[in-house]
Amino acid sequence: MSRKAKVTGRVLSQRAMAENIFDLKIRTDLADEAGAGQFVGVYPKDKSTLLPRPISICEVNREEKSLRLVYRIAGKGTKEFSSYQEGDEVEILGVLGNGYDLTRAAGKRTVLLGGGIGIPPMLETARELHEQGEKVTVILGYRDAQLFLKDEFEAYADVLVATEDGSVGTKGNVLDAMREHQVEAEVIMACGPMPMLRAIKAYAEEKNCDAYISLEERMACGVGACLGCVCKTTKKDAHSHVNNARICTDGPVFDAREVEI
Amino acid sequence: MSRKAKVTGRVLSQRAMAENIFDLKIRTDLADEAGAGQFVGVYPKDKSTLLPRPISICEVNREEKSLRLVYRIAGKGTKEFSSYQEGDEVEILGVLGNGYDLTRAAGKRTVLLGGGIGIPPMLETARELHEQGEKVTVILGYRDAQLFLKDEFEAYADVLVATEDGSVGTKGNVLDAMREHQVEAEVIMACGPMPMLRAIKAYAEEKNCDAYISLEERMACGVGACLGCVCKTTKKDAHSHVNNARICTDGPVFDAREVEI
Amino acid sequence: MNTKVMIAGVELKNPVMTASGTFGSGMEYSEFVDLNRLGAVVTKGVANVPWAGNPTPRVAETYGGMLNAIGLQNPGIDVFLDRDVPFLQKYDTKIIVNVCGKTVEDYLEVVEKLGDAPVDMLEINVSCPNVKEGAIAFGQKADCLFDITSKIRAKAKQPVIMKLSPNVTDIAEMARAAQAGGADAVSLINTITGMKIDIHRRTFALKNKTGGLSGPAIKPVAVRMVYQASQAVKIPVIGMGGIASAEDAIEFILAGASAVAVGAMNFVNPYLTEEVVSGIEAYMKQYQVENLTDLIGAVRE
Amino acid sequence: MNTKVMIAGVELKNPVMTASGTFGSGMEYSEFVDLNRLGAVVTKGVANVPWAGNPTPRVAETYGGMLNAIGLQNPGIDVFLDRDVPFLQKYDTKIIVNVCGKTVEDYLEVVEKLGDAPVDMLEINVSCPNVKEGAIAFGQKADCLFDITSKIRAKAKQPVIMKLSPNVTDIAEMARAAQAGGADAVSLINTITGMKIDIHRRTFALKNKTGGLSGPAIKPVAVRMVYQASQAVKIPVIGMGGIASAEDAIEFILAGASAVAVGAMNFVNPYLTEEVVSGIEAYMKQYQVENLTDLIGAVRE
């Protein structure tokens, strides 16, 4: 696991990508150790809010020493982030969590599934797998025709799209697209809303394939100390021995077989 | 009394005047009704601090619709204010309080006394009296040779100076300077630290002259509703009938005879 | 859309009131808000005789809140009846008079004098933490609370709201005691006792040493107590503590409050009471809530 | 300059500790701070058997604070002794183990198992508002507190700190009950019970409905209670609740705390504990305070 620190980053750029979705690039040394599926905690400056906001890493640029975060405005904190401009300082805690174990994809038919605001972390995952020479299929699920990040995935993988409103690609979710296009997977790596992750867990069990899914929970510390962010596990967790793993440190990426969601 | 409002002003300029003392000019419609000795409540943006900071009006510019505030960094709020730059927005509650009744000076030998961060409100007082054709003497008490605002007073009045460290003018306080220069007063208008105001009250009683002094107290509402900011009065106060006047609305300027300090 | 609520037979045009002691008798804030828009104006506490209150400093700021130890300075019921009641009568809003005292007799004297006055309800403050003389026991011991409530109820011509202290182990027990004593409603929370020390002077920030904490900092405690009280009694609960927006007010209503009061945040935003009224209307519109009463206690698991 | 303080015969190199449950067993934050710099590390509550804790969501943010309803998830005393104690022994800091339970017997079992372990003190959590099973009564009724304190004191080999709940009418009475039961020290405050409601979903923000409020929002209440407790008892008082800086820590010490603990603000600033240590040193230097003990309870009127 990477060594953690709270650091002051500096905004390199920010732009709106889609309705309420922003693309923020921050210069920070945390980039040195960040990997696909990990996240950072971003602290709002508004003193009425204290806790760091967990945001997944969408892209790592080690030369530039930058992290790219793509996030949706969900409340006070993300609203504040969306006002940041080039040169602004931003306090970040990172690098947090265990990301996707990319060695699992080696030589396997790997499919990446991203749904909604779960799409961003799949970009770094696709990029790193591509760098490692893996050929993967990416299926992205959107609400509507605002296909943020899709073009960028195309540099690294074959991309299929599902939209809830049917405006582009398969009408439905990522699994509907998977079925429609008869995509076969030996390994699935996924991030997205809970119903999607539940469906993937069921699908993987049915098809007996590996699935690594990234979970979300309310967090306080982000570093494994407060036990706020647990999920039920099938086996005894290493920390508390009560089948409750900490998403922030034992996850956020879990083997779908090992969690009860 | 002027009608009160909470408004958004805009910083026209800010500069440091002396060590920890800042000169802030804000564009706001509140300028229309503001007068000498009144104050405004300035709200910090830091959400951990809620209450408005009472700051006296140092100068009113009706043409430009601006208020000038001169303040000393005393804590979180004033520290924040000192970072404001041209164009920044600032929330202000005003115009608050009853200022100096300048008709009292008409045709009288009037002396204005300002001590430390009590100097700023005397500038608008001097300016308005000057405009009304009164000839007044101003005595300013400083800690040391950092004679902020002194030059500006000279446009309106004869100015004497006292410094605590004796580096300029009389060594001591404003009353020491008054005695040294044998300045006679029929009317005193004053603002400054409590010990100075107490001395002025005693002096005025001894000399049987009028003295109008501006008091300070911790405030919450600033508009007379919370009863946080009272001072003991010799007569029954109009509001509560318990010899406790509200500094924010019945003051901050009081006839020295009418308060127990 | 119907924002009306009924508290002890008194119909408020909407559930938004002012919290006692933060709004004077309405005069000061009438420069900022149209009192006609408010469900009710709750006055500063009034006693049988004038009270001088505590020495200054009486207020201090804390993180997301403030401490006050005003000590219930007030002109006494006679001046109040002559000046403040006629002022409020000019407005189309309900008048709720907050009553304080040091002994049961003090309270009863005020309540009696208010008997023929054109006021709509009485709110009995047995929970001010800033008065030394012992009235606070009325608000911290269930049997004392029951006792004073029944005595006041017997004398009062108007509906009686008992204002509860949060400085207790079991708020539900206190709410039940008030109900058993005949209270027509309870309101809560009053301020939580707090302290601030100036580490540079090594003195208390308030001359009174302790003061009552209010403002957004205390809202979670207030919402919890309103929930617990409203689960414990059948009489209406009036909720307050840190309300800074319509969203906050709705949180209290969902927790079980039939009406809400805006307190310390008036000092931060003098327009807040009216904004809360409009904000509640906007919420009802957004979620197509026909009657405000449908929201009261409507939180689900 | 001497920052040492003595609590029940145990000398701490400085008065700064971690608040139970916010610092794990030190492992997680040892990436950020040098545990050797701290007066003591107080562990997360540990029970006789593993506890799974409450369902999620377990945490929610509030204005200047947070609610938690972890429900004391812990691996049980056996794993704790095997893993966490050896980890902490590597550091030059005192080890204080926070103990939780549902019945007196639960507590006693843990206390006994700790008897031969290399830990310096025990902190008995009788004040967790997030466990349904009733242990909270130990922290809210003076006679229950007295009773459990005496039983634990009789069994414990280490000094016993009773951790008090702020959810009581009279904190002084509780502190006295702990002292009478033989407690070597008291620590306070634990979290204040609170609630948050999501007005858009109309559900509780926490699955457990209520949670414990901590963070800067509660500091004035904590300082007041520490003051009242330290006035009421002779045993040392350990103060906590919203400490976010050395200044805050000094406020608690001036109010009467012999030591202080940093809790929820670790989540905001993971370096905070060490910064509080240096900040206290800087304050002592600025004001030429020879011994930290000169500051304890040194607030004047």
Ligand SMILES: Cc1cc2nc3c(=O)[nH]c(=O)nc-3n(C[C@H](O)[C@H](O)[C@H](O)COP(=O)(O)OP(=O)(O)OC[C@H]3O[C@@H](n4cnc5c(N)ncnc54)[C@H](O)[C@@H]3O)c2cc1C
């Ligand atoms: C591991 C992880 C990775 C994430 N990655 C991304 C991402 O890449 N892009 C993105 O847009 N969002 C992501 N989220 C969700 C994101 O954390 C929340 O949208 C964000 O915290 C909302 O903060 P707010 O202040 O805007 O909302 P508010 O509702 O005002 O926040 C109040 C509190 O609730 C917490 N909170 C609210 N929603 C969530 C949520 N869904 N998950 C966890 N905590 C929440 C906040 O952190 C804060 O403590 C991720 C969440 C987790 C756990």
Ligand SMILES: Cc1cc2nc3c(=O)[nH]c(=O)nc-3n(C[C@H](O)[C@H](O)[C@H](O)COP(=O)(O)OP(=O)(O)OC[C@H]3O[C@@H](n4cnc5c(N)ncnc54)[C@H](O)[C@@H]3O)c2cc1C
């Ligand atoms: C009528 C009036 C006019 C004033 N005019 C000026 C002026 O022209 N220039 C100037 O520099 N200062 C003036 N002051 C003092 C000024 O209000 C305080 O210095 C300022 O409020 C400090 O705020 P802070 O956040 O920096 O300090 P903090 O100590 O962080 O403030 C904490 C709280 O205490 C209050 N407070 C702190 N010091 C004072 C004080 N001396 N008087 C009242 N409240 C205080 C703050 O408003 C705030 O609510 C005036 C005060 C009053 C009452």
Ligand SMILES: Cc1cc2nc3c(=O)[nH]c(=O)nc-3n(C[C@H](O)[C@H](O)[C@H](O)COP(=O)(O)O)c2cc1C
């Ligand atoms: C300055 C001030 C004065 C108060 N005076 C009274 C009072 O006279 N009577 C009373 O019952 N409550 C009084 N309160 C308590 C408030 O009515 C309210 O219960 C409490 O402040 C919590 O609400 P808030 O957080 O919105 O302020 C006072 C509060 C403040 C801040």
Ligand SMILES: Cc1cc2nc3c(=O)[nH]c(=O)nc-3n(C[C@H](O)[C@H](O)[C@H](O)COP(=O)(O)O)c2cc1C
């Ligand atoms: C996430 C969390 C978990 C906690 N767990 C415990 C615990 O296990 N035992 C205990 O005695 N107190 C526990 N507490 C209470 C803290 O130790 C402390 O008393 C309280 O949070 C007040 O301090 P603070 O405001 O600095 O956090 C916990 C607090 C938090 C925020």
Ligand code: FES
């Ligand atoms: S957020 Fe604290 S353990 Fe995960």
Ligand code: FES
């Ligand atoms: S500050 Fe509220 S009455 Fe003066």
